[in-house]
Amino acid sequence: MGNVFEKIYEVVRKIPEGKVATYGQIAYAAGNAHWARVVGYALHVNPDPQKIKCYRVVNRDGRISPAFAFGGENRQRTLLKNEGVSVDKDGFVDLEKYRVDTFLLMI
DNA sequence: TTAATGACCTATC
């Protein structure tokens, strides 16, 4: 069915622990830079949250949409912090520090 | 098939 989603999930799965990726990065790594929106949709229907760590995916600002807060923003902050990612009280992460290389996702 | 939606991104005001 959704060959696109498979690709996206595959990329999201490649995000190493303690790192985060942006939607644009995932879209680009998945093969199309215009799928940023589809990436969001793909994670929205996230079929396997245990393997697909959606909390490692952030938007361009390094923040996650409040609507996504599956267990509350606090939950997400805890999960990231647990992996060694510092999260601002507002839910912002330092992309310059924790953003994974796009090339690594393409491998 | 057409229209509308969305966990986005970029440009412009």
Next chain:
DNA sequence: CGATAGGCCATTA
């Protein structure tokens, strides 16, 4: 710097 508008794609109704 905050708000608005347009554009990209796949999915759903």
